[in-house]
Amino acid sequence: MNPADSQWMAQALHLAERGLWTTSPNPRVGCVLVRDGRLIAEGWHMRAGEPHAEVHALRAAGEAARGATAYVTLEPCSHHGRTPPCADALIAAGVRRVVVAAQDPNPLVAGQGVARLRAAGIDVECGLMEAAARELNIGFFSRMTRGTPWVRSKIAASLDGRTALANGTSKWITGEEARRDVQHWRARSCSVLTGIGTVLADDPRLDVRDISTERQPLRVVLDSRLRIPPKARILQRQATLIYTACSDANKHRALMTGGAEIKLLATADGKIDVPGVLRDLGKRGINEVLVEAGRTLNGSLLKAGLVDELVLYLAPRLLGDAARGLADMGELTQLRQGVAMQWNDVRQVGGDLRIVARISKEN
Numbered sequence: 001m002n003p004a005d006s007q008w009m010a011q012a013l014h015l016a017e018r019g020l021w022t023t024s025p026n027p028r029v030g031c032v033l034v035r036d037g038r039l040i041a042e043g044w045h046m047r048a049g050e051p052h053a054e055v056h057a058l059r060a061a062g063e064a065a066r067g068a069t070a071y072v073t074l075e076p077c078s079h080h081g082r083t084p085p086c087a088d089a090l091i092a093a094g095v096r097r098v099v100v101a102a103q104d105p106n107p108l109v110a111g112q113g114v115a116r117l118r119a120a121g122i123d124v125e126c127g128l129m130e131a132a133a134r135e136l137n138i139g140f141f142s143r144m145t146r147g148t149p150w151v152r153s154k155i156a157a158s159l160d161g162r163t164a165l166a167n168g169t170s171k172w173i174t175g176e177e178a179r180r181d182v183q184h185w186r187a188r189s190c191s192v193l194t195g196i197g198t199v200l201a202d203d204p205r206l207d208v209r210d211i212s213t214e215r216q217p218l219r220v221v222l223d224s225r226l227r228i229p230p231k232a233r234i235l236q237r238q239a240t241l242i243y244t245a246c247s248d249a250n251k252h253r254a255l256m257t258g259g260a261e262i263k264l265l266a267t268a269d270g271k272i273d274v275p276g277v278l279r280d281l282g283k284r285g286i287n288e289v290l291v292e293a294g295r296t297l298n299g300s301l302l303k304a305g306l307v308d309e310l311v312l313y314l315a316p317r318l319l320g321d322a323a324r325g326l327a328d329m330g331e332l333t334q335l336r337q338g339v340a341m342q343w344n345d346v347r348q349v350g351g352d353l354r355i356v357a358r359i360s361k362e363n
Contacts, residue, residue, distance in 0.1 A: 001125055005099055008032050008071040009129045013101070015044040015053070016073045016136055021187045021213050022047050025285030027074055027104075027140040029053040033061050033095075035068040052077065054086040058093045066094035073133045075104040075126075078113040087116040097123040101133035105144035139190070139287030142308070148278040151306055153291040153298055154185060155326045156313040162323035163295060168201060177350025178313045180210060185311060187213045189290040191241075191281060194234075195297035196223040205233045206292060218286070222297065224272050226251040230258050243277050245270050274306060299328035302339050307359055310341065314353040 015030030023029075023045050031053035033040040041064070043056025051059075054076055058065050076086035076098070090098060098117055103126060104110060117124050134141055139150040156174045157163045164170035172179065186192055192206045199221060206219050219240040221228060226246040234240055235258055242255065245266035252262045263280065265273045281289060291301065301307045312326075332338060341357040348354070 001099070001128060004034075004037065005071070005125075005128055008034050008069075009073070009099060009101055011042070012053075012071045012073050013129060013132055013136065015042055016133075018044050019046055020136075022215055024048065024190045024215070024287055025140075025143075027137040029072065029074045031057040031073075032071040033057050033065055033068045034071065035064065040064045040068050052086050055089055058089055061093070067096045069097040069099065070095050071099045073101045073129075074137065075100050075102065075109055075111070076113040076117065077104065077106075077109050078116050085113070085116075087113040090117060091120040091122065095122060097125075099128055100124065100126045101128055102126075102130045102137075105141050107144070137287075143282045143285075143287050146282075148275075148282045149190065149286045149289045150308050151278065151289045151291060151301070152185070152189070152309045152311055153293075153301065153307050154182060154311045154313075155298065156182075156315070157326045158315050158317050158319040158323070160318045160320070160323075161326050162319035163326045164324040165319065166322045166324065168324075170202075173317070173319075174313045174315045174352045175350045178315075178352040178354065181349050181354065182313075183208055183211050185290055186217055187211060187215075189217045189288045190286040191218040191220050191288075192290045192292055193220040193222070194291070195293045196221060196225075196227055197296055198292070198294050199223070199228055199232055199234055201294070203233050204292070205236070207238060217290070218284075220277075220281070220289075222272050222274070222277065224266075224270070226255070226262075228255070230254055235260055243272050243280075245272050274301070274304065278306060295325055295328040298326060299330070302327050303329055305359075309344070309359065310355070310357045312355045312357065313349070314355065316351060316353075 012030040012032045016028045019028040026048045030044045032042045041057045041061035043053045045053045070090055076090055078085050078087045114124050142150040158173055187208045207216050216238045219234050221242045223242055224245040226244050241261045243263050243265050256262055265276045267273045340360040342360055344358045345356040
């Protein structure tokens with residue numbers, strides 16, 4: 001590879017980011033075509049079912065693509081899905097060289113796209129800026145390799161880690177800029193998940209608002225006894241999926257009449273099978289889940305090792321010991337019982353601090 005390769009791949013990654021809110025369940029992919037050191041054409045995947053990034057770029061280039069180098073952020077597909085294989089399109093266009101950031105984790109591709117290109121005599125190089133490409137599609141990689149989405153829990157708290165006063169008052173701990181920033185996390189997520197406690201206490205909508213987006217995330221509620229009111233705001237307008245351990249047909253019927261989908265996933269002790277929920281969401285093509293819940297569900301998910309990442313907004317105020325904490329994890333007797341994390345990103349948003357922390361693999 002040469003120094004210019006990084007420049008062109010960075011441009012392809014920037015293009016891929018344009019599909020951040022729209023490509024699910026597909027990955028976000030960008031493609032740049034270069035010949036003799038000059039940009040010929042570019043493209044990115046916009047929506048599932050529509051042409052992939054390579055096809056957009058090749059159509060824009062026309063005959064100029066012959067002899068060019070293609071910079072692609074994810075391995076070109078080699079199978080017939082809703083669209084024909086991109087590897088075949090690159091071969092037919094006469095591309096001379098393909099630089100790939102990351103291999104596709106989809107078992108239907110997984111190296112076969114690269115193999116097909118090489119078999120056609122095309123020079124293929126892989127791994128340039130791979131970490132950035134994987135990060136852009138962290139949920140897609142999670143679903144393809146683990147069978148479950150990437151789980152990101154958003155929590156707004158005071159500087160001493162309190163999410164509400166003892167009487168339940170929590171609006172608003174953080175400022176307007178932080179609340180607007182949350183909308184971007186919702187927009188990139190395939191689903192927003194909460195618990196029945198939050199629904200009953202706050203009656204949230206959990207949809208994307210105040211920013212323009214053509215796709216709303218699937219709202220998901222964990223409600224073991226189906227206590228959710230049929231007129232709850234989260235059941236209005238967009239689709240809502242409710243996981244429950246309650247088999248009461250009348251309760252199911254009342255909620256389904258209002259448009260909700262009910263999924264019975266119970267453990268032997270009558271609780272919701274939360275790992276089963278994540279597996280089911282993975283089968284539905286959900287790449288990224290944003291959890292917006294209270295301390296009970298947050299604590300349960302963290303204790304069970306089901307959270308991958310925290311997006312924590314800290315307000316510059318103290319609420320004291322009597323206020324509610326951000327995660328009910330019970331009493332710990334040893335420090336090693338806590339959840340270890342690593343800082344991924346720390347920045348100020350308005351008057352608040354936003355911390356993105358990854359759960360440590362060694363935890």
